Amino acid sequence: MPAKKNGNSTTVGLVQMTCDQKPESNLKKAIDGISDAAKRGAKIVCLQELFRSQYFCQTEDIELFKLAETIPGPSTDAVGKIAKQKKVVVIASLFEKRAAGVYHNTAVIIDATGKVAGKYRKMHIPDDPLYYEKFYFTPGDLGFQTHVTTHGKVGALVCWDQWFPEAARLTALQGAQFLFYPTAIGWLPDEEQSMNEAQHSAWETIQRAHAIANGVYVAVVNRVGKEGKLTFWGQSFVADPFGRIIARASADREEVLVVDCDLSKIDETRQNWPFLRDRRIDAYDGLRLRYGE
Amino acid sequence: MPAKKNGNSTTVGLVQMTCDQKPESNLKKAIDGISDAAKRGAKIVCLQELFRSQYFCQTEDIELFKLAETIPGPSTDAVGKIAKQKKVVVIASLFEKRAAGVYHNTAVIIDATGKVAGKYRKMHIPDDPLYYEKFYFTPGDLGFQTHVTTHGKVGALVCWDQWFPEAARLTALQGAQFLFYPTAIGWLPDEEQSMNEAQHSAWETIQRAHAIANGVYVAVVNRVGKEGKLTFWGQSFVADPFGRIIARASADREEVLVVDCDLSKIDETRQNWPFLRDRRIDAYDGLRLRYGE
Numbered sequence: 323m324p325a326k327k328n329g330n331s332t333t334v335g336l337v338q339m340t341c342d343q344k345p346e347s348n349l350k351k352a353i354d355g356i357s358d359a360a361k362r363g364a365k366i367v368c369l370q371e372l373f374r375s376q377y378f379c380q381t382e383d384i385e386l387f388k389l390a391e392t393i394p395g396p397s398t399d400a401v402g403k404i405a406k407q408k409k410v411v412v413i414a415s416l417f418e419k420r421a422a423g424v425y426h427n428t429a430v431i432i433d434a435t436g437k438v439a440g441k442y443r444k445m446h447i448p449d450d451p452l453y454y455e456k457f458y459f460t461p462g463d464l465g466f467q468t469h470v471t472t473h474g475k476v477g478a479l480v481c482w483d484q485w486f487p488e489a490a491r492l493t494a495l496q497g498a499q500f501l502f503y504p505t506a507i508g509w510l511p512d513e514e515q516s517m518n519e520a521q522h523s524a525w526e527t528i529q530r531a532h533a534i535a536n537g538v539y540v541a542v543v544n545r546v547g548k549e550g551k552l553t554f555w556g557q558s559f560v561a562d563p564f565g566r567i568i569a570r571a572s573a574d575r576e577e578v579l580v581v582d583c584d585l586s587k588i589d590e591t592r593q594n595w596p597f598l599r600d601r602r603i604d605a606y607d608g609l610r611l612r613y614g615e
Numbered sequence: 616m617p618a619k620k621n622g623n624s625t626t627v628g629l630v631q632m633t634c635d636q637k638p639e640s641n642l643k644k645a646i647d648g649i650s651d652a653a654k655r656g657a658k659i660v661c662l663q664e665l666f667r668s669q670y671f672c673q674t675e676d677i678e679l680f681k682l683a684e685t686i687p688g689p690s691t692d693a694v695g696k697i698a699k700q701k702k703v704v705v706i707a708s709l710f711e712k713r714a715a716g717v718y719h720n721t722a723v724i725i726d727a728t729g730k731v732a733g734k735y736r737k738m739h740i741p742d743d744p745l746y747y748e749k750f751y752f753t754p755g756d757l758g759f760q761t762h763v764t765t766h767g768k769v770g771a772l773v774c775w776d777q778w779f780p781e782a783a784r785l786t787a788l789q790g791a792q793f794l795f796y797p798t799a800i801g802w803l804p805d806e807e808q809s810m811n812e813a814q815h816s817a818w819e820t821i822q823r824a825h826a827i828a829n830g831v832y833v834a835v836v837n838r839v840g841k842e843g844k845l846t847f848w849g850q851s852f853v854a855d856p857f858g859r860i861i862a863r864a865s866a867d868r869e870e871v872l873v874v875d876c877d878l879s880k881i882d883e884t885r886q887n888w889p890f891l892r893d894r895r896i897d898a899y900d901g902l903r904l905r906y907g908e
Binding site: 445446447448450461465466482485486487488489491492495496497520523524527528530531532534535564565566594595596597598600601602603605606607608609610611612613614 | 738739740741743754758759775778779780781782784785788789790813816817820821823824825827828857858859887888889890891893894895896898899900901902903904905906907
């Protein structure tokens with residue numbers, strides 16, 4: 323049954339899934355998820371980070387560059403086809419081969435026409451034990467953008483970006499109603515339960531804060547399941563412009579969340595707490611410094 | 616009994632109080648709070664926003680400019696005396712008269728010597744029903760700063776600043792170990808309980824996020840009690856650099872929180888999740904724009 327809607331709302335779909343070692347089967351699962359979300363009323367569907375493969379950045383292996391593809395390419399063709407068929411916008415996170423030796427972690431915004439509406443190349447690249455992304459991904463050079471689609475103004479950011487208030491702010495200032503974060507974050511082996519909970523809480527908290535600071539919807543789609551040493555923590559969620567979690571998926575199961583987002587809440591929140599009115603743009607030069615001391 | 620400390624920690628004190636209509640009695644209560652915090656081991660004590668008076672910005676009344684004072688002035692003299700006596704740093708939020716017609720909402724950092732170590736003039740000024748601050752306060756012109764004191768590197772921000780990730784970031788980039796927020800925030804009359812809870816949650820969440828994004832301690836000192844139409848929600852708190860609330864005061868009582876802060880957690884947090892390493896300072900120019908569209 324389609325989600326209940328009011329007059330000024332947009333329904334989003336979040337496809338949280340496990341991935342196996344066969345890209346074709348992951349792609350098929352993602353397409354099934356898009357279909358399911360669309361059937362239940364979603365108009366904008368977001369897939370998790372690098373949904374077409376397992377999270378390969380747990381090791382630095384030159385062979386794994388073979389997973390990359392061009393944009394447009396086979397995955398955007400396949401996703402574009404279902405997007406057009408179901409008349410939905412899709413945010414698809416892909417391993418992009420731009421040129422020999424130039425690869426990106428890219429979120430493609432595919433419009434409900436099936437055409438590529440734009441792309442965002444992950445700007446903040448992590449490099450931590452089991453997240454060796456600086457080996458694979460050239461930092462993005464397209465900046466922070468909002469994409470105007472058939473079903474709304476969409477900002478896409480990717481995983482590590484979620485820790486940077488600058489990224490959320492810059493994207494929201496371009497007019498985004500929604501910030502979508504495809505992510506792949508999980509727990510390391512042998513970490514204490516209390517640390518696991520603290521990490522998850524910090525992750526959810528800072529993204530709720532992006533919703534609050536900017537008066538936008540934040541939708542986060544995280545991978546689930548165990549791959550190699552990482553147990554991805556799922557718990558994809560949508561926060562409203564006041565930072566309230568209005569839907570959250572489980573920590574251990576595949577799930578397609580379909581969530582109605584009342585767009586009037588953007589106006590309402592920003593009128594009541596008008597932060598964008600009061601930014602001190604005359605005093606923010608120092609944000610372009612690495613460190614001020 | 617002094618709070619338990621490890622080798623590399625600093626104990627902070629937060630004085631959450633009600634205010635009556637007599638500035639002298641509020642000042643006395645604040646000084647008693649500083650003494651109490653010092654006796655229990657605090658080395659840096661923060662008072663709530665405009666602690667010397669009731670929160671007068673509920674109305675626009677020219678008579679109320681009489682509450683303002685110079686800095687240095689009688690309040691910094693009185694607070695300086697107790698700071699020197701107890702060898703504690705104090706963050707004191709005052710209504711500053713800078714010149715005829717130029718008033719600020721100013722946090723003064725008084726060192727353990729009793730001398731003024733620096734001041735911060737509130738940069739982001741609200742103006743909402745019952746918070747008519749733009750009438751009283753000229754926006755600050757000292758920028759975002761960290762003050763090196765006898766007991767640590769202290770950043771002070773004030774109330775409405777708490778909604779702006781830019782303010783926290785800029786202050787942390789100056790080397791702050793602690794961000795102190797003197798605040799005066801409360802619930803409006805006749806608001807629904809669910810809205811009250813959502814407001815408090817948003818307030819706490821975004822300040823926890825400043826701790827997370829910057830790997831610093833965040834200490835928030837909020838007013839408590841009913842004044843005019845506002846019921847201040849208290850719940851002063853300290854968040855560690857991972858955004859965990861390590862102490863929280865009640866919603867309806869005066870309280871002096873004394874909290875030990877392990878400074879090694881700043882290094883530890885920033886090593887594990889090195890956000891400051893990965894900021895894209897080449898791509899943040901747009902933060903100086905009002906709106907990007």
